[in-house]
Amino acid sequence: CLEIMKKLLAEFFGTYWLVFGGCGSALFACNFPGAGIGFVGVSLAFGLTVLTMAYAVGHISGGHFNPAVSFGLWAGGRFSAKELLPYIIAQCVGAVAAAGTLYTIASGKADGYSMQSAFIAEFALTLFFVLIILGTTDKFANGKFAGIAIGLALTLIHLISIPITNTSVNPARSLSQALFVGGEPLSQLWMFWIAPILGAIVAGFIYKNLLQDHSERKRKNGSDGNGWHADNEKELGTNPIIASLSLGAERAFQLKYNSDVTQKKSLILEHGSLLLMQGTTQHFWKHQIPKTTKPIGPRINLTFRMIE
Secondary structure, eight states: OOHHHHHHHHHHHHHHHHHHHHHHHHHHTTTTTTOHHHHHHHHHHHHHHHHHHHHHHHHOOOOOOOOHHHHHHHHHTTSSSGGGGHHHHHHHHHHHHHHHHHHHHHHTTTSSSOOOHHHHHHHHHHHHHHHHHHHHHHTTSOOGGGGHHHHHHHHHHHHHHHHHSSSOOOOHHHHHHHHHHHHHHHHHHHHHHHHHEEEEEHHHHHHHIIIOOOOHHHHHHSSSOOOOOOOOOOOOSOOOOEEEEEEEEEEEEEEEEETTEEEEEEEEEOTTOOEEETTTTTHHHHEEEEEEEESOOEEEEEEOOOOO
C-alpha cells in the first residue's frame, strides 16, 4: 500500500510539472509576442518537463505522466492492470492542479502579474527544482546524469518564469541584483527570499516523507530485510560487479525488472551460497531481501563490490 502511494504521488507531481512547465511556458510567453519562446521553445519546454521528472521520480513510478502511456504499457504487458486506474486518476488530478495554479498566476490579466502571482510562481518553481535535485541524486535513481537533469530543470524554469518574475528561485541571486539596482527591486526582495525558501522546505518535506525509499536507512541500522534497490554507485563503474556470500540460515532473495514490475524472480540463499551479479544487471533490475516476521536464525552476509 505504501509503495503504490509513493508511485501515485510521483505520477501526480510528474504530470503536474508537465502541465505547469509545458502549458505555462506557452501561456506566460503570450504577453511577449515579439520576444516569446515560440513554438520551438514550447516544444522544448514540454520535452524538458518529461526529461527532468523521468530522472527525478522515474525510479519510483516508471515515469508515465500520461494516461495514454500507461494504457500503452499495460497493453504491451509492461504494466500491471490493477495499477492502471489509480495511475490515471493521479495523472489527471496532477494535471488539473497544475492548470489551477496557472490560472491563479495568470489572474485573467492581459499583461503584468500581481505580487501574489509572483510569489506562487517562485514558490512552485523552487519546490519542483529542489524535488528534481533530491530525486535525481537519490541512491535509487540513475544519478549518472543528475547534473544534466538539474541544469535542464533550471533552463525550463527560466522558460516558464522570465515573463513573470525574471526568474529567481535563488535568494542570493536576487539579493546581488537588488542591492545595486535599488528602488522597487529592493522593496520586493523579501518575496524573492521567502517564496523560494518556503518552496525548498516543502520540497524537502515531501520527498523525505512521501517519496523517498527509506529501506537504505534500515539496512545501515543492521536490519536483515531491505527494500528494492540497485547497487549502481558511481565508484562501481559502468557495469557493476557484485558478489554476495551467505552463511548461516536460509534467506529469500528477489529481483524485479525495472520496466515491468510484474517480472520478478525469487531464489533461496542457502548456507554457502555465492550470488554474483554483473553486466547490466544493476541497470535493468532491482533486488531485495524481503522482510519477514518469522525468526530466521543466525545469518552472515558478506557483500563484495569491485571499485573502479
